Amino acid sequence: MRSLIALLLLVLTLCPAPSLRAAVPTAEPATTELTWMSVRLGGRKIGHLQIEHRLENNTVMTTQTLSIMLNRNGKSIPFTNVSRTVETTTGEALSFSARTSMSAIDSTVNGERQPDGRYKVTTTVGGASHETIMEWPQGAMLTEGQRLTMLAASSHTGQHYQLLMFDPSGLQVVPVQMDVLGDEHVDLPGGTETLNHQRQILQQAHGNQIMDLWLDKRGQARKGTLSMIGRQLDMLACDETCAMAPVQDLDMFRAAMVESPRPLTPNLRESFLRYRVHIKGNATQPLIDTDEQHVFNIGNGEWFVDIGGPRSGGQPPPVEEDKLPNAWLQSDAPAVRNLAAQAVGDASNDRQRMRRLRIFVSRYITQHGLDIGYASALEVVSNRQGDCTEYAVLLAAMARAQGIPARVVTGMVYADRYANTSRVFLPHAWVQAWVEGRWQSYDSALRRFDSTHIALDSGDGDPWHFFNATDLFSAMRIEEVFPYWEQSVPGPAPPPGATSGGGR
Structure with a gap:
């Protein structure tokens, strides 16, 4: 099953994209910046993340491409998710899109803000498209809005706050509790950097899911870690050669x-x-x-x-x-x-x-x-x-x-x-x-x-x-x-009809 894929997609949306600066004059030429990250699970490289940040005409376009190779019982499965957001330099959402590909299967979602402030969302799965109109969730942020909020909080060690992150792939708002833990020296493939440590806590009935982020002085994520199926998932900023190094087999289904x-x-x-x-x-x-x-x-x-x-x-x-x-x-x-x-x-x-x-x-x-x-x-x-x-x-x-x-x-x-x-x-x-x-x-x-x-x-x-x-x-x-006929552990009595599992 692909429960593991959904987690990796959530990681992508929770990782704030890099930015050049909060705003520039309209007259300045368009600027583009690339960031590369190596994606590792349990110490083994499973893929890479490329983040392209383009600033033009007072809008910020962020494109994040996650590419990994899954292995399930000896079967290698390529997986790619491309997420793009367009926002003003103050973090106001203008449009979003996401495309997820695994093997020969593609699904896409595109959202465009309409003149009345609502968003037309087109979802395409298996060649069939479905169109809806949605209100923008109050307080929800895309990548640039998230970066600006975390950057503002980085100087307040000990602060607790909440982010409402909008996920384009799932069309859902993810409420995340944030803790600012302060500046730390962090070892990365390219050397040691002083980064601001912030912790994201996603509260759910199955238990809290925690992701740690280390941000530079512009609010860019340089490192991210979380636990997945009992292993540590790491995203580490590095150069293109490091990020594009060959992947290593890891059977996620067996894990x-x-x-x-x-x-x-x-x-x-x-x-x-x-x-x-x-x-x-x-x-x-x-x-x-x-x-x-x-x-x-x-x-x-x-x-x-x-x-x-x-x-x-x-x-x-x-x-x-x-x-x-x-x-x-x-x-x-x-x-x-x-x-x-x-x-x-x-x-x-x-x-x-x-x-x-x-x-x-x-x-x-x-x-x-x-x-x-x-x-x-x-x-x-x-x-x-x-x-x-x-x-x-x-x-x-x-x-x-x-x-x-x-x-x-x-x-x-x-x-x-x-x-x-x-x-x-x-x-x-x-x-x-x-x-x-x-x-x-x-x-x-x-x-x-x-x-x-x-x-x-x-x-x-x-x-x-x-x-x-x-x-x-x-x-x-x-x-x-x-x-039902064994009583090795005391507890509630079996329900009526407990002699049958109800197989169909």
Whole structure:
């Protein structure tokens, strides 16, 4: 799955771009400055970041190009994100755009300020475009506005403040708490520099995500670090030769695996299972409650996760958005609607429709591979290839095309053996559909849902939802797994119907 990609994209948007100075007279000629950074994970080089800053006619254009090579179970996958913002020299947003490419999959977003102050946003995924009008979020900043704010704060050691960062790729506002830690001597590939250390804290239910930045006297980021899947991600300013040095293989998919304390046989997978898990950090609600999964905090960073005994009321009922098309679930596209109608045939109720849709999608994707980027439903209809995320987005879109509310779930699933590793939980994705008054899970990739599916987050199919679960893969340790008939750990009684995992 591509939860790791979403984190790297967030890193790009949180890294302030370089600037020449706050303002220049209009008459001065255009000036351009390039900054290069090496991107390293766990000490191994995985790519580079190029930042181009152009100042012309009292506008600031910042173009950031992140290029990395992902490796998943021996498959090398090139990934590029190009983000461009145009602002006034005082940090007022004028336009933004972003393009994300992985393998042969591209998605783009373009936003232009209109005369009335609103923004026309065009999102294109798989060749299909969707246009909306959005109000600019109050207080939100693009790259130049962020730089000016952090530069102003750099002389106030000990100051705490908030930045509302607008992310062009995800079209979302990221509220970040900032701490000014003061000037420090920092070793970089080109030598030691005196830089201002500021810390960004992104607060979320899964636990705080912290990124440290070191800024020069113009507010340019010269170094950035954060933790990702248990490893340190570094972005270090250096010259072009250093930034463009060859990448080193690092299997990010393997790093996201979580060991199982015991083998989970087929009969256990079909039963109610209780997991006792330990999660590092200060998460307030690291896993979600669903109509099939119930989470209990037992203190000291430990949680019970009960899966099985499905019943309604574990999560809120659907809202209108759960039935609507979007850039990733193009349920209104004729190709998706026709395919869904073909799959359900003469089914008379939603339970029959979802079962037929699940079977159809399981058979429809004929090339299963890890070298496909996060594709939209329309792209999957066309190329019929992908991994678990492609199965999930296609099934969710086809369900919505039939008027059935559906969501894409991010989580983990058990495998007896994967990539020469035994008894592990792997990143995974599947679908929830609203059937007979509750959310029910359907897994087209594995052709069945069972009690080894641990849900971490759910959403509308946008890959940015996968970011919410990224850190959990390295922060979680499964201490114990046991079925309803074992009582090795005291706790809440199993729910009614706990003898069945509800596999479909």
